Amino acid sequence: MNQLPNVSRRCHVLRQLLTSGMLLMVMLTVAGSPGIASAAELLAGAAKVDITNRDVPLVNDPLYVKALVIKEGDTTAAIVTVDAVAIGEIGSITNEYLGNVRDQIEQDLHIKPQNIMINASHCHGIVCKDVEQRTVKAIKEAAKKLVPVKVGVGTGHEDRVMENRRLFLKNGKEADVRHAYSLPPDEEVAGIGPIDPEIGILKLDKLDGETLAVVYNFACHPIQGVPNKGNTADMSGLASQVIEDNLSDGTIALFVQGCGGDINPAQYKDVDNPRDAETLGNLLALSTLKAIRNIKCTDDSGLKLINETLTLPRSNNEKRIAELKQEQEQLLNSLQGTSLNLKTFLPLIVKYKLYEEHPSYYSHRYMLEQKLGRDGLKKLDAENRANMERYINNIYKMEKMSRNKANLALLTKHQTRNQAAGKTIDVEVVAFKLGDFRMITFPAELTVNIGLNIKKKSPFENTFVAGYTNGYNYYAPTAEQLKNVGNAQEDSDCLFAPEWQAIFESKAHELIQQLK
Numbered sequence: 272m273n274q275l276p277n278v279s280r281r282c283h284v285l286r287q288l289l290t291s292g293m294l295l296m297v298m299l300t301v302a303g304s305p306g307i308a309s310a311a312e313l314l315a316g317a318a319k320v321d322i323t324n325r326d327v328p329l330v331n332d333p334l335y336v337k338a339l340v341i342k343e344g345d346t347t348a349a350i351v352t353v354d355a356v357a358i359g360e361i362g363s364i365t366n367e368y369l370g371n372v373r374d375q376i377e378q379d380l381h382i383k384p385q386n387i388m389i390n391a392s393h394c395h396g397i398v399c400k401d402v403e404q405r406t407v408k409a410i411k412e413a414a415k416k417l418v419p420v421k422v423g424v425g426t427g428h429e430d431r432v433m434e435n436r437r438l439f440l441k442n443g444k445e446a447d448v449r450h451a452y453s454l455p456p457d458e459e460v461a462g463i464g465p466i467d468p469e470i471g472i473l474k475l476d477k478l479d480g481e482t483l484a485v486v487y488n489f490a491c492h493p494i495q496g497v498p499n500k501g502n503t504a505d506m507s508g509l510a511s512q513v514i515e516d517n518l519s520d521g522t523i524a525l526f527v528q529g530c531g532g533d534i535n536p537a538q539y540k541d542v543d544n545p546r547d548a549e550t551l552g553n554l555l556a557l558s559t560l561k562a563i564r565n566i567k568c569t570d571d572s573g574l575k576l577i578n579e580t581l582t583l584p585r586s587n588n589e590k591r592i593a594e595l596k597q598e599q600e601q602l603l604n605s606l607q608g609t610s611l612n613l614k615t616f617l618p619l620i621v622k623y624k625l626y627e628e629h630p631s632y633y634s635h636r637y638m639l640e641q642k643l644g645r646d647g648l649k650k651l652d653a654e655n656r657a658n659m660e661r662y663i664n665n666i667y668k669m670e671k672m673s674r675n676k677a678n679l680a681l682l683t684k685h686q687t688r689n690q691a692a693g694k695t696i697d698v699e700v701v702a703f704k705l706g707d708f709r710m711i712t713f714p715a716e717l718t719v720n721i722g723l724n725i726k727k728k729s730p731f732e733n734t735f736v737a738g739y740t741n742g743y744n745y746y747a748p749t750a751e752q753l754k755n756v757g758n759a760q761e762d763s764d765c766l767f768a769p770e771w772q773a774i775f776e777s778k779a780h781e782l783i784q785q786l787k
């Protein structure tokens with residue numbers, strides 16, 4: 272909160288002075304900082320603005336845009352987080368949003384466009400129509416509140432709230448856990464993919480020891496929903512609220528989505544209990560708070576930001592699309608005739624599973640038939656069993672067809688687009704450093720292996736990776752996962768050719784090494 276009187280007059284003066292290049296001095300004055308700070312002093316301010324779309328039947332909890340503005344010497348950067356599905360492309364944030372926000376902030380605050388990072392939590396909540404203006408407002412409010420800060424870095428551990436959604440099948444292929452289609456039968460599943468339980472945390476404290484802001488990075492789709500099905504910021508938004516409520520008054524907690532491309536909330540397909548993001552959010556918040564207690568903030572800052580454009584190859588899945596269409600045709604032709612329909616199948620399968628020996632009548636009737644040398648019941652049972660097996664096989668084939676159909680639609684959509692767009696795609700990659708906190712960003716849904724690889728190879732202990740930042744280019748799975756094109760969402764809902772992974776990972780490594 273800005274506790275100085277006559278705020279609107281100060282804002283007016285601020286605008287005038289900003290244009291005359293006196294940013295640092297003004298910010299110190301507005302912040303009420305004692306004395307003249309040295310150029311290397313680290314300043315930060317944070318703010319949040321409600322972006323909930325309330326024009327919906329029910330709102331469960333608010334969605335926010337949050338901004339953290341950091342200034343050291345001549346460098347000013349902003350980390351912005353939005354409780355939204357993506358920065359452009361899908362959902363209600365437009366493709367012009369990022370450019371417009373950056374232009375406005377450059378014009379009004381003289382922060383370089385490439386120093387403004389905007390990460391979408393990827394929650395599937397609905398934001399208000401003027402989210403762009405509210406984002407600008409959040410950044411401006413944060414910039415107005417710059418005060419000297421110390422920084423600290425730490426990591427937490429959370430492995431209870433999520434699960435990898437890719438299933439390794441016995442036939443060598445992979446399926447994924449979605450609501451859009453049925454899972455393959457349990458008997459076909461041989462293994463599951465990894466998770467990343469690390470929470471990467473950056474803490475900024477004011478000089479009086481009060482916490483100003485916490486940035487925390489974690490990999491999981493925040494798509495669990497809430498029991499009342501209302502508009503929600505989901506697990507990450509609910510976790511941020513708990514973190515803010517349990518630190519100094521006015522603390523802003525910014526959730527930065529990590530490599531959550533193939534990470535689902537735990538028990539995402541539960542049909543026996545209402546799925547509740549609040550339970551998961553509480554666990555994530557408690558694990559983050561536990562780690563925050565151990566973070567010591569120091570003067571050792573060193574703000575650095577590198578923004579590069581990376582050219583990546585686009586995929587061509589023409590052959591795979593043709594194969595999938597052929598497979599659909601084969602599955603359709605392999606459906607078997609059976610006397611049963613759903614109405615007759617369901618009671619039969621219950622009887623035959625419960626009473627394996629005598630499913631069709633009481634045991635005495637079977638005994639009598641045996642005594643008399645008759646086998647009518649046995650033959651009926653054999654016929655019913657054969658019909659049920661055909662019916663179940665048909666269901667599995669239809670489930671497979673529904674998976675193929677959804678993934679084929681994604682492939683076809685991207686194929687048309689990729690063919691029209693040429694061979695490559697440019698993406699924005701940012702390398703960010705503050706204190707011992709280092710982060711690489713990428714504008715797509717990175718799968719968890721990418722993050723684990725980059726972290727493992729980094730020479731620095733606290734290196735983190737954020738997908739969903741500064742744009743949205745659908746999924747970015749590994750080259751290995753792209754061998755599975757057509758069988759899971761991440762490998763089908765993707766614009767990149769497999770070579771993209773090596774190009775990005777080596778660029779990430781190169782940039783991280785520059786974050787000394």
Ligand SMILES: [Zn+2]
Binds near residue numbers: 393492532
């Ligand atoms: Zn997603």
